[in-house]
Amino acid sequence: MSIIIKFFIAPDDTSAASSVDSGPDGVPGSLTCGNFDASEAVIEWESLLTGQSFEVLVASDEPHAVADLGDEGGPLLFVVSHSLQGALTGASTDRLAEVGELWIQERAAEGEVFDPEMVGELLSDLADLARTADRRGHSLYCWMA
Template identity: 85%
Template sequence: MSIIIKFFIAPDDFSAARVVDSGPAGVFGSLACGNFDASEAVIEWESLLTGQSFEALVAADEPRTVADPGDGDGPLLFVVSAALQGALAGASPARLAEVGGLWIQERAAEGEVFDPEMVGELLSDLADLARTAHGQGHGLYCWMA
């Protein structure tokens, strides 16, 4: 199964939800990637960047869903937590590389293999998007289909 993932910037949940059916391409600044569970990944990244436990983040209902058809047939849209958005925006390239390496190890323990170069580019580009969102006073969202 192929998963299409697009992280994007939007001013608010209402604006973000308007693109749930078609995706954010051409509407907001976005970053496309694919073939991993982004909702789980953002929890793992936040845990690695902030030191909060994975379990505590799940208990806090992170990431917060903005739109979900609930039947598994349509796209899922969620907002990246303010803590993760801030941590990404403030992370140095060295810190992002460290987190990428740790995330690759975590995923390998679950039988998933990720290319280190791809992960490095993904986290770097995501951090750039988080900085842009922060500078505009907007949120960082994720659309998965």
């Protein structure tokens, strides 16, 4: 699996969608990672942080796609739910570490292996990005290609 994932903030869906073709390169404060399904991961993280079941979150149609060119072999752009953004914003370092460990265990059950240090840094950086988005009144987005 070779997937490029970029989390970034934008004031609204229209502004975020302007980066769908090439990705949010050059956007200050963006976070780049890769090689996992971010659209599934954000649901898992939200479930772990908020206690909502994975099934309920999927049924609520999260995450909301802003642009999905996947049928054409293009990127996917979605907005992270307000609930997850808020949970990341309010999460302590210890809570993020706990969620990271639980997520690693969930993924291991599916045969995926993640480095605990990488996951810890990812969730910490993502929480910082969510806090910046909150301070600016923006939303957190994810671009995958």
